[in-house]
Every structure is written in C-alpha cells, then in structure tokens.
Amino acid sequence: MARQTSGVIAGIDRLAGRSSTLLAIVGSIGVVVLVGIIVVSVFWRYALNDPIFGTADLSVMTLTLVAGSAVAFGARNGAHVSVDIISKFAGPGFVRVTDVIMRLAAVFISGLATYALFSSACGIEKACITNDLSIEHWPFYYYLGVCLGLFTLNMVLELLKLFQAPGDDQTPEGAA
Amino acid sequence: MDPTTIAAVGFASLFLLLLIRMPVGLAMMLVGTVGIWAIRPQAALPKLAGEIFAEASNYPLMIIPLFVLMGNLAGVSGMSRDLYDAANAWLGHFKGGLASATIVGCAGFSALSGSSLAAALTMGRVALPQMQRYGYENGLATGSIAAGGTLGILIPPSAGFVIYGILTEESIGQLFMAGVIPGLVLTALFILSIWIVVARKPDMAPAQAEAVPMGERLRSMARAGWIIGIIGLTIGGIYSGVFSAIEAAGVGAFLALLVTIFRRQLSRQNTIDVFKSTLNSSGTVFLILFGAFVFKSFVGFTGITYSLSLWVEGLGLTGPQVVLCFLLLFIVLGMFMDGFAILVLTVPLVQPIIEPLGVDMIWFGVLMVIALEMGLISPPVGVNVFVVKGIAKDVPLNTIFRGIWPFWFAMFAALVLIFLIPQIALFMPQTMFR
Numbered sequence: 001m002a003r004q005t006s007g008v009i010a011g012i013d014r015l016a017g018r019s020s021t022l023l024a025i026v027g028s029i030g031v032v033v034l035v036g037i038i039v040v041s042v043f044w045r046y047a048l049n050d051p052i053f054g055t056a057d058l059s060v061m062t063l064t065l066v067a068g069s070a071v072a073f074g075a076r077n078g079a080h081v082s083v084d085i086i087s088k089f090a091g092p093g094f095v096r097v098t099d100v101i102m103r104l105a106a107v108f109i110s111g112l113a114t115y116a117l118f119s120s121a122c123g124i125e126k127a128c129i130t131n132d133l134s135i136e137h138w139p140f141y142y143y144l145g146v147c148l149g150l151f152t153l154n155m156v157l158e159l160l161k162l163f164q165a166p167g168d169d170q171t172p173e174g175a176a
Numbered sequence: 177m178d179p180t181t182i183a184a185v186g187f188a189s190l191f192l193l194l195l196i197r198m199p200v201g202l203a204m205m206l207v208g209t210v211g212i213w214a215i216r217p218q219a220a221l222p223k224l225a226g227e228i229f230a231e232a233s234n235y236p237l238m239i240i241p242l243f244v245l246m247g248n249l250a251g252v253s254g255m256s257r258d259l260y261d262a263a264n265a266w267l268g269h270f271k272g273g274l275a276s277a278t279i280v281g282c283a284g285f286s287a288l289s290g291s292s293l294a295a296a297l298t299m300g301r302v303a304l305p306q307m308q309r310y311g312y313e314n315g316l317a318t319g320s321i322a323a324g325g326t327l328g329i330l331i332p333p334s335a336g337f338v339i340y341g342i343l344t345e346e347s348i349g350q351l352f353m354a355g356v357i358p359g360l361v362l363t364a365l366f367i368l369s370i371w372i373v374v375a376r377k378p379d380m381a382p383a384q385a386e387a388v389p390m391g392e393r394l395r396s397m398a399r400a401g402w403i404i405g406i407i408g409l410t411i412g413g414i415y416s417g418v419f420s421a422i423e424a425a426g427v428g429a430f431l432a433l434l435v436t437i438f439r440r441q442l443s444r445q446n447t448i449d450v451f452k453s454t455l456n457s458s459g460t461v462f463l464i465l466f467g468a469f470v471f472k473s474f475v476g477f478t479g480i481t482y483s484l485s486l487w488v489e490g491l492g493l494t495g496p497q498v499v500l501c502f503l504l505l506f507i508v509l510g511m512f513m514d515g516f517a518i519l520v521l522t523v524p525l526v527q528p529i530i531e532p533l534g535v536d537m538i539w540f541g542v543l544m545v546i547a548l549e550m551g552l553i554s555p556p557v558g559v560n561v562f563v564v565k566g567i568a569k570d571v572p573l574n575t576i577f578r579g580i581w582p583f584w585f586a587m588f589a590a591l592v593l594i595f596l597i598p599q600i601a602l603f604m605p606q607t608m609f610r
Contacts, residue, residue, distance in 0.1 A: 028454075038238075081201075137233075
C-alpha cells in the first residue's frame with residue numbers, strides 16, 4: 001500500500017517537474033523578449049529618433065510571465081529564502097514537527113493565492129487594461145494563478161515527503 | 177480586537193512563522209492576508225491577488241531578471257575571470273596582493289551583478305584556488321571572498337536598492353548612483369584592512385612577488401576591456417541620463433550576451449545554467465515582494481506606523497538619532513536574519529517614522545544596505561560565509577568567521593563615515609542628470 005502511494009507521489013512529482021520545466025522555458029523566453037524590447041526601443045529612440053508606442057505595456061505583461069514562471073520554478077529548486085535558526089537550537093524531531101506545520105501553512109497561503117488570482121481576474125469590464133495598448137489583465141492573472149498553483153503542488157509534495165517512511169527512496173525531488 | 181493589537185499579533189505571528197523556516201515571502205503573505213481579513217474581510221482576497229499582479233507587472237522590477245542575467249553571462253563568458261586577472265596583474269605583487277585583487281574583482285563583478293551571493297560564488301571559484309596555491313592563510317583568503325561578495329548589494333546594480341526603491345518609492349537610478357562612491361570607499365577600506373592584517377601578521381600572506389611587466393598588465397587590462405566597457409556604459413549611461421536604470425539593465429544584458437556569443441561560450445549547457453540561475457534568483461525576489469506588499473497593505477490598514485511615528489516624536493529624538501538606533505537594530509537583526517527579509521519587514525515600518533523627521537531616504541538606503549551587508553558576514557547565519565564554505569570545503573567554518581572580522585570593522589568604519597558625511601552617498605545622485 002505504502003509502495004503504491006509512493007508510486008502515485010512519484011508520478012505527480014514527475015508531472016510537477018515537467019510543468020516547472022515548461023514554465024522555466026516560458027520564463028526564459030520572456031527574459032530574452034524583455035532584453036529584445038528594451039534594446040529595440042532604445043535603438044529606435046536614439047538611432048531613429050522615433051520612440052515606439054506601447055513597448056512599456058509589452059514589457060510589463062512579459063514581466064508577468066517571467067515573474068510567475070520564476071516563482072514556480074524557484075519553488076522546485078529550493079530557491080526561496082527562509083530563516084534557518086531553529087535547526088541550530090532544536091533537535092531533528094522538533095524541527096520535523098515545525099516543518100510539517102510550516103508546510104501546511106505554506107500550502108494554505110499559496111493555495112489561497114491561487115484561488116484569489118483566478119477569482120479576482122479582471123478585464124476591460126473593470127478597466128483592468130494596460131495604459132497604451134489596452135491589453136486585458138485577466139489572462140495574466142490566470143497565468144500567475146497557474147504558476148502559484150504549481151507552487152502549491154510542490155509544497156504539497158514536500159509535505160508528503162515529510163510523511164513518507166524513512167528509507168523510501170521514491171520521494172519527490174527538488175523543492176524548497 | 178483593535179487594529180494596533182492586530183498589528184502586534186501580526187508581527188508576533190510573522191516572527192514565529194519565520195522561526196519555523198517558512199519562506200519569507202509566504203510568511204508575509206499569510207500574515208498580511210489574515211491580518212487584512214481580520215480588519216476588513218471583504219478586502220483580503222482582492223488585495224492578495226491585486227498585490228501579486230501589481231508586483232509581477234511592476235515596470236521597475238524588470239531590472240531584477242535583466243541584471244541577474246547580465247551577471248550570469250559575465251560568469252560563463254569568462255569576463256569575471258578577466259577582471260580578476262587584471263586586478264591580479266596590477267596588485268598581485270604587493271604583500272596580500274591576491275586578496276586585494278579578489279576584493280577589486282568582487283567590486284567589478286558587483287557592477288555587473290546585483291547579487292552578493294553571485295559575487296562571492298563567482299569570484300570565490302576563481303580566487304580561492306589561487307590564494308591557497310600561493311600559501312595565503314585560509315581565514316584571510318576566505319574572509320576576503322565573503323567580504324568582497326557583499327559589495328554586490330552596494331555597488332550598482334543592486335537587488336537590495338531595487339527592493340528598497342520599490343518599497344519607499346524612491347528613484348532606483350538615484351539609489352544606484354548613491355551606491356557608487358560608498359562602494360568604492362568600502363572597496364578601499366577592505367584593501368586597507370588586508371594591508372593592516374598582513375602588516376601585523378606577515379605569515380598570513382606570502383612574501384611580495386615579482387611585479388608583472390607593464391606590457392602584460394596592459395594586455396590583461398585590454399582583455400578585461402569588455403567587462404569594464406559594459407560597466408562604464410551601464411553606470412555611465414544612468415549617471416548621464418542616456419539610459420534609465422531599466423534600459424541600462426537591458427542594454428547591459430544584451431552586450432553581455434553578445435560577448436558570450438562572440439567568445440563561443442553560449443553552449444547548450446551554459447545557456448540552461450544561465451537561465452535556470454536567472455529564474456531562481458528572480459523568483460526569490462519576486463516571491464518576497466509579493467509577500468512584502470500584501471504585508472505592507474496590512475500594516476497600512478492597522479495604522480500602526482502613525483502610532484509609532486507619534487511615539488517617536490514624543491521621545492523628542494532627532495532624525496540622525498533615530499537612524500542610528502535603526503542601524504544598530506539592523507546590525508543585530510543581520511546576525512539572525514536574511515538581509516532581504518530585514519529589508520522588506522522593516523522598511524514599511526521605518527519609513528513613516530524617519531521621513532517626517534527630515535531624513536533623506538536615499539542616504540538612509542545606503543546606510544541600511546551597508547548594515548545589511550554586515551549581516552551577510554556576521555555569525556551565526558552570515559549567508560556569504562556559507563557560500564564560501566561551499567567552495568572551501570576543507571576550511572572550517574570558524575576559520576572563515578575569524579577571517580571576517582577585519583572586514584566587518586571596515587564595514588563599520590564605512591557606515592560611520594557615511595553617517596557623518598552624507599555627501600559620500602548623496603554627491604552622485606545630486607549631480608546626476610535627471
């Protein structure tokens with residue numbers, strides 16, 4: 001039974017890993033696009049004396065993709081900053097308990113943020129648009145929701161990892 | 177419960193969550209959301225989603241991924257090594273010269289990367305084997321790398337200044353310029369510390385080596401021309417008003433990419449590593465900012481900052497006295513907490529207290545960043561020290577911490593100097609093109 005459960009967790013973990021990689025590709029392309037937009041707009045302004053209309057809008061919406069991807073990818077790679085004082089003063093058993101509490105709290109807030117992003121997504125009906133090109137915000141809210149959702153999934157996997165029996169090697173990999 | 181009590185409970189809960197190792201951004205997000213819900217329930221979810229979207233689409237924050245990308249490209253293209261070699265050619269023959277060259281190399285790399293960890297890691301990999309080969313005492317060798325790395329958040333571009341600028345709504349360009357002279361002063365103080373250390377204990381470093389011929393020195397400078405050129409263009413561009421800080425980041429990243437391609441270093445593996453590292457570092461900052469702004473809204477809802485500023489006013493303290501108190505607090509907090517965490521936790525509380533007292537927020541930003549830098553190398557959780565420990569596996573942690581102290585005092589001296597002579601920080605922002 002435990003082995004079956006571990007197999008399911010490992011399957012979900014693989015899926016989360018692939019999704020993180022996909023988001024990382026989107027984020028990396030986004031970073032390159034940001035560089036491109038800035039270089040082109042600077043060149044147009046100075047070399048051709050003709051500022052391009054709407055580049056700021058394109059930049060900030062691209063940044064949304066980069067930020068969301070980066071946060072989700074960072075969760076997979078243990079990139080998020082935490083303050084580790086407790087392990088210097090408390091024993092491993094106590095730290096394990098506090099880690100469970102911490103992960104539960106992390107799952108709660110990241111899950112709530114995911115829900116909030118999906119439920120608060122707005123578009124032209126509430127004037128949620130960019131200044132120049134009137135790009136609607138809602139698809140980007142959804143994208144951030146997906147990223148935070150993946151973040152939550154990684155937190156859940158980390159939580160399950162804490163509960164897995166010692167010696168079981170089919171644990172989720174990576175993560176914060 | 178009245179809002180002040182809610183604020184007190186919120187801060188206590190936040191420290192508890194941080195204590196149990198919750199990621200800083202998530203802890204602030206949780207406390208902020210629950211706090212807003214306790215005061216105005218219907219505002220909690222829209223505020224949570226709104227702040228996340230607002231920060232993810234915050235135009236000035238484009239600087240973060242772009243400068244991180246630039247720093248990573250400088251690492252894989254070999255530009256950071258060129259800089260170290262040039263510094264070594266000019267300073268290496270002095271007693272303690274390799275350690276001084278490491279400091280200069282870190283300062284140069286810091287001008288391409290806003291991260292202290294990246295500076296310590298990149299320069300450490302290049303400099304540590306050299307110093308160990310020439311018989312430098314381990315404490316001095318590792319201490320100079322860990323301390324040199326801290327220049328990353330003072331010398332522009334600096335992730336610390338970007339976050340401070342976003343939180344206080346100060347100009348990031350001006351903050352960057354404010355970091356230039358203090359960064360150079362601190363670099364000089366670090367080198368002075370090395371000279372004092374080797375003068376007091378000559379066995380800490382090998383005897384003076386033969387000077388590198390002038391021709392070789394000039395050739396090494398020419399090889400480092402790319403990195404020096406990019407630094408000059410980005411910082412000079414911001415100072416002269418040719419670029420905004422964001423444009424400087426984009427142009428700098430583009431040039432670093434061109435150099436990497438030109439040097440045929442953009443292999444598939446390097447490309448993957450560069451973008452992975454860029455996303456990881458950017459993700460760290462963005463999550464902290466998501467949480468910080470939800471928390472900042474909560475603090476605003478409670479009105480605690482107004483109560484605190486009235487209390488400080490009642491004490492009759494002057495602006496510089498309050499600044500001094502906060503700096504001491506940051507130095508102490510730096511011993512236990514991450515610098516970014518201190519920044520996002522304290523700035524929303526500190527700003528409303530010191531701004532009405534006439535404190536220049538650019539000057540305060542520089543002082544705060546130096547105080548946070550001290551935390552990066554202070555025991556027991558000095559992050560840079562652990563980064564260096566990762567490179568110098570054979571050197572005990574105690575030896576690294578022992579080697580840190582001369583540099584810690586150099587930072588303290590810089591802090592005192594800038595506190596007493598604010599123009600060290602304010603000269604460039606006041607004279608730059610705006």
